[in-house]
Amino acid sequence: MAVLLVRCGGMQNAHNLQFETKSAVVKSQVTGGKASGRGPPEAYSRSDKARRLDAESSFAVHDAQCFNQWMLDVRDEKPEDRESVYQVVSSAFGGAAEAALVDQLRGDGDAVFSLVAEEDGLIVGHVLLSRMAAPFPALALAPVSVIPSRQRRGIGSMLVEGAVSRARREGWAALFVLGDPHYYARFGFSVEAAAGFASPYAGQHFMVLPLGSPLAATTGELRHALAFGALGSGG
């Protein structure tokens, strides 16, 4: 699975284009105005509604006057990315605890999938999805990391959206996250929907996102992977 964001110039009106194939989710942001130099747009506007295109019509986007000011690829982590991921997670959180959590989840075999955001060959973001015990097939989304110099440009959102889309495709029923509701509500995560579940992380920052159909249960016991115990939090 890959997400590709391409910023192109020379078009009159700004808009975002998105298409999904079985193996890829691709977003192209086509912006108007003059070229502003290399680097990501100041802010990736979530208010611009993404339009879903089929795979055929998407190629028209790439035929447009794109000059690839910014290319971001959200893809599966490879074994050779691990050191970079460690650095990304440590720098995002300002310490090694969450990076150690990622290593331990992988080492314990509890990581289900791990996505990285790669910008011009550099890993700038990461998200990990790990197995957890729940009344239905569910994953824990944590941690999510974007290096400080690349935050607030939509990279975190693309990682979360990529993870949600991948989990949905794989047939998982829900994702749980511990985090700031202001941030995660935009993806559909709900504190209220998680309120009935018993977990050490239950509370005002604990959220669930049902994927597809309504949850098969609204109460029950949750258990995160063992590695979270060492961190003392679920996110």
Ligand SMILES: CC(C)(COP(=O)(O)OP(=O)(O)OC[C@H]1O[C@@H](n2cnc3c(N)ncnc32)[C@H](O)[C@@H]1OP(=O)(O)O)[C@@H](O)C(=O)NCCC(=O)NCCS
């Ligand atoms: C949280 C994080 C992954 C977001 O990534 P990002 O690329 O900066 O996020 P986006 O650009 O997609 O979204 C920006 C929005 O997120 C908000 N945001 C960024 N970091 C936030 C945080 N720690 N808490 C709450 N909101 C946050 C911004 O205020 C902005 O909100 P707005 O759109 O209402 O203005 C990133 O800031 C990060 O790595 N933070 C440090 C690690 C962390 O706290 N991870 C989350 C817990 S697992």
